[in-house]
Amino acid sequence: MECPHCQSQKTIKNGKHHHQDGKAVQNYLCKGCNKRFSERTGTPMSRLRTPESVVSLAMKMRSEGMGIRASGRVLEKSHVSIMRWEQKLAEHSQQWSPSAPTGGDVTIEGEEVYTRVGENLPPSESKGWTVTFIERKSRYWIEAKAGFKNTKLFAKATKTAWQWSKASQYIRWFTDGERRYAQQLWQMASVRLKSTEVSREYGHRKVWRHGLEVAIKIKSSQGNRRVEWLKPEHPYTAISDKSDVHANHNEANNSALRRRCSAYRRRQNLYAKNTEGLQRAVTVQRLVHNWVRPHVGLGKNKTPAMAIRLFHRPVSMLELLSSSGFHCLTN
Ligand SMILES: [Zn+2]
Known part of the structure; x- marks a missing residue:
């Protein structure tokens, strides 16, 4: 496992920690820079103890147009948690925003x-x-x-x-x-x-x-x-x-945006009351649109990222949350 802090290969396993559902996450210690990290470091799931299956469900609800509070009620989580997860995913959007292929x-x-x-x-x-x-x-x-x-x-x-x-x-x-x-x-x-x-x-x-x-x-x-x-x-x-x-x-695209992104539908919008909230929601929407959700008009099971030849298959919401970019996905 390469160290995310100094890219050294000299890393050793260093115990595990567990998510709330009991799932173990491997910790590592870097011999190069002496820092600790886990297999989740550098991903949207880093430092979250909520099971990734729950976070994944929340992001699916949000990207299908459910509001933050409604999503929280269904999952029995606070709306603040939902906002935080969304924020973490949005913060990693750069890892999912490569340039267009050369020569196209x-x-x-x-x-x-x-x-x-x-x-x-x-x-x-x-x-x-x-x-x-x-x-x-x-x-x-x-x-x-x-x-x-x-x-x-x-x-x-x-x-x-x-x-x-x-x-x-x-x-x-x-x-x-x-x-x-x-x-x-x-x-x-x-x-x-x-x-x-x-x-x-x-x-x-x-x-x-x-x-x-x-x-x-x-x-x-x-x-x-x-x-x-x-x-x-x-x-x-x-x-x-x-x-x-x-x-x-x-x-x-705009009508899909209005349908799927609750921030664009509300007349009285509590959480899009600031630009940050709107930016967060729309960024998550964009990532899901490009990588996760096959687009009907593109042919069978084809995402926009596949259509522009950035990747060869749809990416799951779990992968979006627990990897640090499409280049880290092996198969
Ligand atoms: Zn290191």
């Missing part, structure tokens, strides 16, 4: 979803916004960032989505809304062409990276929709058809 072909859809959070504030003052990015074909949910609707929120989510997708060869980047949201992407993803790379007739020297095209969908007050491509594309990048830009799978 992705369509990124970005959008904002609104929910009522805390007091009854007008939408412009509410913290109940979530910026989501999904990959269209695989339905892989790249990012969900909750907070105030402002440039900072969108900039953060944009950065994550770009980091996720940039190893892909072809990237179609379609978002709803305002032009300013693409500014962040332009800074990260534009290149300067050499005079030898492009003829004078092309008229642009600073362009999107090769393979990347960026369009926004604008809804006018009359309800008309139009597509606007932002900034010049690289001269060798083919541009998509407008109907491709309009095709929107995010809307289906």
Whole structure:
């Protein structure tokens, strides 16, 4: 067993401790750094004495749309415990958020979803916004960032989505809304062409990276929709058809989000009253969506993580809770 603190292989077994259901968890001592750890260190289950079967059930209830209090009542656990478990899983989300495979072909859809959070504030003052990015074909949910609707929120989510997708060869980047949201992407993803790379007739020297095209969908007050491509594309990048830009799978994703994530359904929401609560719930939702729950539209028993070729099989809720990332799962 490798030491999670110093990566030394010189570790020895050091007794066991037990969960409430009697299940033994192996402890270790590292001869390299003298620290103790257990087989659960570095996983969401670390330092919990509740059986993982109970925590797993709680997370399943939550990801099927049950509220925190209702889940607690069914399992005869306090709602504070449920929140803590959810928090622990959310804290490990990085281990389940690898980048897109190198050389692929992705369509990124970005959008904002609104929910009522805390007091009854007008939408412009509410913290109940979530910026989501999904990959269209695989339905892989790249990012969900909750907070105030402002440039900072969108900039953060944009950065994550770009980091996720940039190893892909072809990237179609379609978002709803305002032009300013693409500014962040332009800074990260534009290149300067050499005079030898492009003829004078092309008229642009600073362009999107090769393979990347960026369009926004604008809804006018009359309800008309139009597509606007932002900034010049690289001269060798083919541009998509407008109907491709309009095709929107995010809307289906949003309705699933509302159905399965209780934080998005409530009018009076006790636990999504702060951004942290909303972020926690939506992060768990995202992990379950990507790794655990097969998606009907993808074919038999296929998760989004499988569809985008990050992993070869669905991951169980137990594995999500008791391992430190998909790369630690052997079979
Ligand atoms: Zn060590």
